[in-house]
Amino acid sequence: MPKQHPSSLHNRALDLLAEGRSVKDVAAELHLSRTTVYRWRHAYAHMTAHQFGSRRTPSELSAARARIAELESELRAHRRLAELLNDVVPPKGGSRPSR
Known part of the structure; x- marks a missing residue:
């Protein structure tokens, strides 16, 4: 034993x-x-x-969560910008459609 x-x-x-x-x-x-x-x-x-889920220290987890929040905020801004550009700039009408 x-x-x-x-x-x-x-x-x-x-x-x-x-x-x-x-x-x-x-x-x-x-x-x-x-x-x-x-x-x-x-x-x-x-x-x-x-x-x-992993061997992360509390400081590493809080830093990762902060980075995720930052990236999610940036993504929301890009999506909103894409929506605004679609309203202002119409897509090309004369181009060939993709296959």
Whole structure:
């Protein structure tokens, strides 16, 4: 049966990995096997991907939402401009219809 580690150790390992530390360094510092740290990292990535859709930080998500809002606003402006141009400039009447 696998050895049970306290959740505080598990959380500490994940925090160190999130800081950019290597699996090798984290395993050495916390006196764990590399396999254990790899498994914990993989399980966390799998859990968060299914739970939140991706491993994004709150700041990345808020920046993405702001960018989406900006692009949607720009798209509305372009659509409105296209409507206005259709009212003012009629399409060419003498051109051949497309196939």
